[in-house]
Amino acid sequence: MAITDGTIVWVGQDTVGRTLHPDAEVVELDGAFVAPAFVDAHVHATAAGLQLTGLDLTGCASLAECLDAVRAADGPLIWGHGWDETRWPEGRTPTRAELDEVAGGAVVYLSRIDVHSALASSALVDLAHGARTADGWSEDGPLSRDAHHHVRSVAQAAIPVERRRAAQRAFLRHAASRGVAAVHECAGPVISSADDLADLLAMTDGPQVVGYWGDVDPVDLPVHGLAGDLFVDGAIGSRTAALVAPYADRPDTSGALYRDAAAIAAHLVSCTEAGLQAGFHVIGDAGMAAVVDGFELAAAKVGAPALAARRHRLEHVEMITADQAARLGAFGVVASVQPMFDAEWGGPDGMYSQRLGTERGTRLNPFAQLASAGMLLAFGSDTPVTSLDPWAAVRAAVHHRTPGSGLSPRAAFTAHTRGGWRAAGVDDGITGTLQPGAPATYAVWEAGELVVAGSDSRVQRWSLDPRSGVPGLPSLEPGAALPVCLRTVLNGRTIFERD
Numbered sequence: 023m024a025i026t027d028g029t030i031v032w033v034g035q036d037t038v039g040r041t042l043h044p045d046a047e048v049v050e051l052d053g054a055f056v057a058p059a060f061v062d063a064h065v066h067a068t069a070a071g072l073q074l075t076g077l078d079l080t081g082c083a084s085l086a087e088c089l090d091a092v093r094a095a096d097g098p099l100i101w102g103h104g105w106d107e108t109r110w111p112e113g114r115t116p117t118r119a120e121l122d123e124v125a126g127g128a129v130v131y132l133s134r135i136d137v138h139s140a141l142a143s144s145a146l147v148d149l150a151h152g153a154r155t156a157d158g159w160s161e162d163g164p165l166s167r168d169a170h171h172h173v174r175s176v177a178q179a180a181i182p183v184e185r186r187r188a189a190q191r192a193f194l195r196h197a198a199s200r201g202v203a204a205v206h207e208c209a210g211p212v213i214s215s216a217d218d219l220a221d222l223l224a225m226t227d228g229p230q231v232v233g234y235w236g237d238v239d240p241v242d243l244p245v246h247g248l249a250g251d252l253f254v255d256g257a258i259g260s261r262t263a264a265l266v267a268p269y270a271d272r273p274d275t276s277g278a279l280y281r282d283a284a285a286i287a288a289h290l291v292s293c294t295e296a297g298l299q300a301g302f303h304v305i306g307d308a309g310m311a312a313v314v315d316g317f318e319l320a321a322a323k324v325g326a327p328a329l330a331a332r333r334h335r336l337e338h339v340e341m342i343t344a345d346q347a348a349r350l351g352a353f354g355v356v357a358s359v360q361p362m363f364d365a366e367w368g369g370p371d372g373m374y375s376q377r378l379g380t381e382r383g384t385r386l387n388p389f390a391q392l393a394s395a396g397m398l399l400a401f402g403s404d405t406p407v408t409s410l411d412p413w414a415a416v417r418a419a420v421h422h423r424t425p426g427s428g429l430s431p432r433a434a435f436t437a438h439t440r441g442g443w444r445a446a447g448v449d450d451g452i453t454g455t456l457q458p459g460a461p462a463t464y465a466v467w468e469a470g471e472l473v474v475a476g477s478d479s480r481v482q483r484w485s486l487d488p489r490s491g492v493p494g495l496p497s498l499e500p501g502a503a504l505p506v507c508l509r510t511v512l513n514g515r516t517i518f519e520r521d
């Protein structure tokens with residue numbers, strides 16, 4: 023592969039390339055392979071960076087371990103993420119009194135693994151005036167809905183600016199080290215802040231940041247769309263995803279619908295008329311019904327072609343019928359999905375089945391059905407909700423926990439590379455591939471276990487692009503070692519190099 027000024031200018035046999043480009047600097051990859059760099063289509067940079075630089079609770083195997091971790095942390099503000107009470111033997115979350123006891127008066131904010139509920143110390147609650155009377159308030163349990171959003175904003179505002187920027191830089195370095203050359207930051211007034219997004223967009227030496235603002239009102243920043251985490255509903259782990267029928271493990275609730283079909287349609291219409299990409303976060307089946315109705319209402323107003331031309335997007339799309347997928351496919355809708363959700367929570371023994379019962383709980387994240395309905399797929403991690411590990415996500419999409427819902431390795435790889443660029447409107451047909459004319463945006467990988475169908479070892483040595491028909495792919499079998507990133511390049515500029 024030859025590169026000039028950040029663009030791929032030639033791909034082929036190396037003897038030919040050396041003749042065509044006699045003065046080129048030659049980089050021998052010594053058994054490593056090259057592939058288009060990944061795009062992570064849904065991230066939360068600051069929260070993910072705070073997890074990298076702060077208190078990581080994802081490894082806590084019990085309530086007691088979680089409290090120990092808080093006790094060991096110090097400072098006036100303790101920001102932690104990743105507890106999951108469904109994995110704990112105690113089967114419950116800490117009470118506020120238990121949290122206060124180990125916090126020693128600190129402002130403590132601990133988000134659940136799905137970031138749709140959180141534990142807050144009394145010191146944080148006292149700062150967040152109004153939390154006690156907000157929807158989702160709990161005297162002793164985790165806060166959800168408005169009460170959660172309220173304490174989260176207050177806790178975020180309490181993070182010193184320098185600490186926040188350090189977290190963002192740590193996240194971008196981490197993403198580049200995993201072969202990710204672009205991220206879609208899903209910011210918004212409820213989930214982060216305009217200052218937070220402005221800082222991130224100003225960081226230009228790492229992966230490309232595509233900014234989304236999850237609000238109906240515009241923000242004075244160069245964002246790609248009013249999309250991302252504009253919430254139609256919540257999440258299943260926190261029982262806030264809006265369901266048609268109640269939760270199996272708490273029949274008194276069917277979740278929370280934050281936005282109805284009319285509000286969804288109004289946003290789609292105003293964005294379509296303004297030439298902007300719109301989008302929503304939607305997980306539950308009642309949420310999806312509202313979204314599909316919203317698209318129908320908007321199409322009646324602006325026409326289906328105008329709607330489709332803007333390529334609006336939906337985040338998560340976990341519960342959807344074949345009919346709904348077909349209707350959204352016809353409106354050109356992008357499905358921004360997270361394969362690790364299925365790996366973490368799918369299957370008959372997973373959290374989804376615990377919350378929804380096995381019948382409903384094993385039908386989530388039907389990637390094959392979305393693709394066959396003509397929805398463009400873009401993969402993401404929703405980090406810090408799942409860790410940013412693109413090959414693991416590709417593998418999870420191939421080995422879906424529900425037979426028939428998975429994708430081929432080629433389709434999965436494409437969804438995590440070219441799909442992410444197309445979801446953000448870069449649709450020249452070659453960005454995200456390794457072809458002459460494409461931006462030189464690629465990653466170099468130590469193979470792990472590379473499966474090469476042909477016998478030509480040169481193929482293995484210098485090129486891998488599942489889209490170009492080169493017959494090589496890392497082994498995606500569960501348990502096989504995944505490739506290790508050696509270098510990540512964005513438009514010809516190296517943004518990560520392993521020592």
Ligand SMILES: [Zn+2]
Nearest residue numbers: 064208251404
């Ligand atoms: Zn998100």
